[in-house]
Amino acid sequence: xxxxxxxxxxxxxxxxxxLSALLFHPACRRESDGGGNAQKLRLAVIPMGTTHEFWKxxxxxxxxxxxxxxxxxxxxxxxxxxxxxxxxxxxxxxxxAGVDALILTPLDDRALMAPVxxxxxxxxxxxxxxxxxxGGDFIAYVSTDNWKGGVLxxxxxxxxxxxxxxxxxxxxxxxxxxxxxxxxxxxxxxRTRFPAIEILSDNQYAGITTETAYQxxxxxxxxxxxxxxIFTPNESTTFGCLRxxxxxxxxxxxxVRAAVAHxxxxxxxxxxxxxxxxxxxxxxxxxxIRRLLIPDLTILER
Numbered sequence: 288x289x290x291x292x293x294x295x296x297x298x299x300x301x302x303x304x305x306l307s308a309l310l311f312h313p314a315c316r317r318e319s320d321g322g323g324n325a326q327k328l329r330l331a332v333i334p335m336g337t338t339h340e341f342w343k344x345x346x347x348x349x350x351x352x353x354x355x356x357x358x359x360x361x362x363x364x365x366x367x368x369x370x371x372x373x374x375x376x377x378x379x380x381x382x383x384a385g386v387d388a389l390i391l392t393p394l395d396d397r398a399l400m401a402p403v404x405x406x407x408x409x410x411x412x413x414x415x416x417x418x419x420x421x422g423g424d425f426i427a428y429v430s431t432d433n434w435k436g437g438v439l440x441x442x443x444x445x446x447x448x449x450x451x452x453x454x455x456x457x458x459x460x461x462x463x464x465x466x467x468x469x470x471x472x473x474x475x476x477x478r479t480r481f482p483a484i485e486i487l488s489d490n491q492y493a494g495i496t497t498e499t500a501y502q503x504x505x506x507x508x509x510x511x512x513x514x515x516x517i518f519t520p521n522e523s524t525t526f527g528c529l530r531x532x533x534x535x536x537x538x539x540x541x542x543v544r545a546a547v548a549h550x551x552x553x554x555x556x557x558x559x560x561x562x563x564x565x566x567x568x569x570x571x572x573x574x575x576i577r578r579l580l581i582p583d584l585t586i587l588e589r
Contacts, residue, residue, distance in 0.1 A: 328358040330546055331381035332539075333391035335418070335463075336368035336495065341535050344582040348539025349390075351586055356547040361386065368495035369460055371398045378402040382411060388546055392417035396464050400424070412549070416542055419464040426549075427557045429542055431533040433465045437472025437520070441480070444516050451483040452515040455507055457500070458492045459520060469520045487511045493519075536582045 332349050334342045346362050353360045361381065365373040371394045379402055381389060389406055393399045396419050403413045404424045413425040420428075448454070456474060459466045470489075477484055488507055493500040500519070508514065541559055548555040570576050 328387045328547065328550055329361060330358060330388045330390055330543065331361045331363065331378075331384075331386040332543070333374065333377055333381065333389065334362075334364040335374070335392045335394055337362075337364045337366055338496075339368075340582075343584055343587065344535035345539040347582065347584045347586050348536035348541075349543045350539075351536075352540045352543030352547070354586075356544065358543070358547050360543060365394075368394065371395065375399060375402055378406075382406050382409060386411065387550060389413040390416060390542060390546060393420045394418075394463065396421050414542065414546060416538070417465055427545075429538070429545070429559045430465060431538075432560060433468035434472035436533065437469040437474075438476045440469075440518060440520075441473045441476035444518060445477060445481040445484065448481070448484060448516055450481050453485045453487050453511070453513055454516045454518065455487050455511065455514050456489040456518045457503060457507070457520075458490070460492055460495055466520060473518055473520070487514055534579055536578075 330353070332346075334345060336342055342364065349360050349362070363377050363381070365377070374391075374394050375398060378389065378391060378399060382402065382405060389403070389411060391399065391413065393415065399420055400422045403415075403420065404422065406413050407424045414427045414429060415425045416429045418430070444454070454477065456470060458470055474486070474489055477486065488511065491503055491507060493503040504517070545555045545559065547553075
């Protein structure tokens with residue numbers, strides 16, 4: 288998108304996730320059956336989508352942990368992050384295939400309640416990561432503090448705007464709790480700490496693709512000519528802006544490690560917070576921040 292005026296400040300908050308600990312399940316006998324015929328544990332890792340770089344980083348972390356622990360992960364998710372029916376079908380297929388555990392991030396907080404309950408009834412433990420699911424049929428929920436991520440982004444953009452000016456927030460899609468937490472944490476912080484900043488729009492949803500996000504942004508900029516800053520809370524809603532990131536590689540890695548520990552009756556944490564980090568032009572070349580901005584995905588090529 289080409290603009291003749293000065294481009295507004297942008298922040299992107301990429302959802303961060305962790306796959307987590309799993310209840311001990313009889314299938315872990317696969318690893319200890321006699322006769323030298325032991326089979327690997329199979330863990331189904333089901334993301335919200337598979338297109339964005341964020342999910343590829345999750346995959347890389349999960350695969351690294353699987354390689355280290357000698358288990359197999361089955362990576363399968365919808366192509367797009369708004370296909371609830373496909374995600375439900377994938378979960379049901381994995382249950383019927385008899386995987387040892389499910390590790391998944393639900394597209395909304397209700398659609399997967401019945402499949403997860405069915406998995407529990409069949410003795411297959413489930414870990415929810417990144418976004419919340421209603422009910423209590425899963426054994427762990429692993430996520431970053433999404434509210435805090437929104438707060439950090441608001442503090443940064445409020446400082447950049449020197450506490451005054453005009454701002455737009457572009458939402459992603461309805462029904463995803465992690466996204467909502469980031470958006471609301473951002474808005475509350477702006478309203479309470481930077482009351483002189485005017486929020487021109489906070490109710491427009493950009494959808495889950497870069498193309499729909501561009502359309503939404505163009506429409507908003509055509510409507511509001513004097514906007515000075517835009518907050519976009521995930522990868523698809525903006526690209527190449529300042530980013531407040533969670534660590535997807537570490538989340539995939541920690542989640543599989545925790546899952547394997549639980550299946551093998553080893554100690555593990557049931558709630559893992561992977562932290563929130565703010566990337567700025569000043570720190571973007573530091574090794575820890577650069578690793579978040581440009582994750583190493585070469586493990587997926589092996």
